[in-house]
Amino acid sequence: MPTTFLNVSLSVNGTGYTVSIDSRATLLEVLRGELGLTGTKPGCEHGECGACTVLVNGRRVLSCLALAATQEGAEVTTIEGLAPLGALHPVQQAFIDHDAMQCGFCTPGQVLSAVACLAEGHASSREEIREWMSGNLCRCSAYPQIVDAVFAAGRAIVEGA
């Protein structure tokens, strides 16, 4: 099974990279393995849990289903780049305030998904948040706290703006 490598240039958290990758590698594998950004988590590697959610060109996607080779020119935001070093995004702060995590493994994906959920305008009610956050599973089942956090973050962002 000969391995084919190719170069891909993409921006991650505002920094440009050109990486030589296996043609079969996913964005998840490149972020974790090549760039050392291990905040993006592999939960199922089949697009069924949402733990690997990242933002690509501002939209939430699953990095485990994104073939890295197709990401030429992409602008990727991972959990590490959501807020300036040492600072927290309002969604991150809301997750802390509402105890919206337990084991923490799904948390980066939940946070990024929540950031996009708010940006999309899908957070006007708890019910809407539940539906539009359903791509992110949490086996510890911190769901009620996550929904509270997203709802509160939405208000905080509106009030802060």
Place this chain on the structure above:
Amino acid sequence: MSVIGTPLVRRDARLKVTGAAPYVGDLVVPGVLHGVFVTSTIARGRIAAIDSTAALRIPGIVQVFTHENMPRFGKIKGVPGQAFLLMQANEIQYEGQYVAFVVAETLMGARDAARLVEISYVTEHPRVDFRRHLELEETVTDFAEPDTSVGDVRAGLAAADITISSTFRTADRHHVPMEPAGTLAEWRNGDLLLHDATQWGYGVRMVISSALGLPQERVRVTSTYVGGGFGSKGFAWPHQLIIAAAAMTLERSVRGILPRALTFTGHGYQPATEQEVTLGAHRDGTLLAIRHRSVNPTSIGDEYPEYAAMGTRSVYACPAIETATRVVRVNRNVPTPMRAPHEGPGMVALEIAMDELAVVAGVDPVELRLRNYAETDPTSGLPFSSKALRECYRIGAEKFGWAARTPAPRSMRDGSTLIGWGMATALMTTFRFGSAARVTIRRDGRVVIETGTQEIGTGVLTIMPQIAADALGVPVDQVDLIYGDTDLPEAGGTFGSATTLSVGSAVLDAATRLKARLIELGGEPELSPAEYTEVLKLRGLEQLTIDGGWSPQQGNEYSMQCFGAVFAEVRVDERIPIPRVSRCVGCYSVGRIINPRTARSQLTGGIIWGIGQALLEDSRVDPVTGRYLSKNLSGYLIPSHADVPAVEAYWAEEHDPHASALGARGVGEVGAVGVGPAIANAVFHATGVRVREVPIRVEMLL
């Protein structure tokens, strides 16, 4: 005000929301090799031939381990997840059994090579469905008696005005923590250092060191952050042993993370149960006799009884109670405890039966339970260490608004949506483990707790400092915790809802002793916390360290249980009757609460597990081949955000003077008990259809 009982923010919250909390797969070790398992595609038979030639041609391949070249393991000490050791012989007992371990310089290379390992099997017809082989049932003894009996059940049933006798089923379920289990084994000059996703580092060390013939002091197990366990990471499983053996053999560091599919067969699962419950009662619902019998599948090589009737032994006042537990061996992997084992599946049966009794007797379900309230444990005869269940029924019913319920089925609706309200009792045995802790105070005033417990999401990193700070009277932010390492004082496993009471009591003991020693060194009868560092200076000490510990020696003259009252509302569309939970309220009797914030998350998390048990979770097995049908998260359904409505958890104010030095019992599992039957009872109330099986699916209500 005491820092105990304060809802402090989780200490690891910031690390977790920024993605900086390191899990096993995140650790960077130079030169680490990657391991991938090859699994059996048959459930019963033997390997006829295994050929690694093609795999060994992959660039970067290091070794293909099979039963032919794997080191022979020594006699296992401790508690392995399964005693049936893998890759030691050619016998196959279940589908998914590891048959090769491929190690390469890159993960992609290891995956490529794993596909090229050629295996031929001699296949035998597997025994798959335990329900078709109930004639093969066996009695086993694990940690509890399989059978108990008090009073004369036969006489009680003969005297009963009302008899309820039903058969119940619960489904096979999997833990599926979001982080699949994995191990990074470092070989350091003859010593083995395992970074492991485990709930019990010491347990792993015991098993691995004995299997590999290494003295315990040459094996160290650490865990930084563990992405959930729920029991799946409670014991040492074959992957840890094989990864460690590979590292030792190759004298290199090897990491293996289970792909999601192997989290279905690489460690245990919660077995399905077939249960029979017979209740005999007076006309007013007062119980005269209970018989509860349960059968579950186990593996060919190991025994795992699901003591489904465990809760029945203790929950209601009743003069005659018989319980029995049986297993049937099938060609599947061995089950293991899963969040709310035993009572979790068992109370589904008992509490649906109680609802049937309430209907026949014409008694409100809460009132029925109050009429049968147990003041002492009905099987052991012992008093309870502490019990506030009566208060829980009251608070739960009030918060839920139970009084507005109309008793007749199909009597509550919202347009074409039927609404049902159901309730159930929760009960969970309190487990306790011996634990040790060390507490140090330094000249700068900082306090350091050392104990080898694990962080799997429960909140220990926040709770243990609260306990020490309270005992010493120092601000909690002055207290640090070092954990997750077998080089530290030994703590019990993070399971059985036992960490707070066990490890917490050890921390309390060490901190209390430290304070006493400081007072002694100070030479005065009183010493204020502000003066601790003065004492150290006075005595010329840079720091002072005291070891403490706790073991569950006292209190055995009590029955120790966690209790709860669970209330659920379901909504079922009349035309397309897919049951959905719209509200759930639980109130619990769990002893003293150390941190209300993390405790509440544990309890609501448990309730949501109960929603999964009631409506979704069903790990179906192919009846022909014995393989799990959907080793993934799209076929094995756990609740999503949209399945989880408003969930509320409350507790009764309580201090258990017997279960632990802290006054606490446990919150990790009881929340997952009683929810399934409360939902099933609500479905009956909504639809008039009595379902005696979980998960409840649309086909049962059409």
Place this chain on the structure above:
Amino acid sequence: MRFERASSASDALAKVALAPDAQFIAGGTELVNWIRDGIAAPSLVIDLSPLPLRGIRRDGGVIVIGALERLADVAAHAMVRRDLPAVAAALEAAASPQIRNMGTIGGNLLQRTRCPYFRADAPTACNRRDPGSGCSALEGDSRHAAILGWKEACVAVHASDLAVALLALDAVLVIETASGPRRVPLAEFYPDESRPFGPETTLGHGELIVAVEVPLDVAAGRSRFLKARDRASFEFALVSAAAAVAIEGGRIVEARVALGGVASRPWRLWETEAALRGAPVSASSIDAAVTAGLAGARPLKDNAYKVELARRVAAAVINQAGGAA
């Protein structure tokens, strides 16, 4: 696996002709899983994402949706929401927000069955993965299997929610081929079950879906989609249904109804449609028409419930499309 980027539709067709096992990739939400699970091992993958097959526009009496439009964008598009509500509803019920941000309209219609035997992590008998190896679901677990049209070779169901809505709306696919474009009604895109190991679509190797055309009419404008599933979200359908109904003077003058989760392809209820034409908008006539349409259902041992569930879901969606609750 070689990887190439297509610069134009014709470039894509030229490149895919280079290898008989070459695959196009757009969102990747299917192909990446096939590669990981060993369902596919293409020697060449051609990236379509640089192609300009985008846009949602009205062209006379049809709405034309570019094949590379993302599911989320189509679902959010004002014209789609207004004029093709069943399409918007089907898309919003599909997968998860993340996957809807990745998956494309063309790719969605090409997704393969979610039958657990087909998707197994290790090879099991499955004629779709290995023609001739048998169908495990036939004797195995058939809770999710087909109830209509199936032959012994395969009892799997089609997974796309979108295809169900588009089928009820008489959508047409525009397919680019080496010899020029051709247009295929969706109803003919998925072949019937007469060939046991036949292809799952009529799209040939070397052909590319470039657009979907959806005719606009009154019925389309009040079309509805319903999905029944165990989990409240993020799950494939047990049964789904779409309906487009036109009513004049209290009677149904036109009805188009499709079911999902019941057959190897999205399934038109032709008999139901015929029975509805001219019928009053009443629960009893709709029930009777749906029952007639499902007369040929043949459930397996674990999925008898699907016949009744399909009946109820279809009746409910027709009622909704017809203006009832």
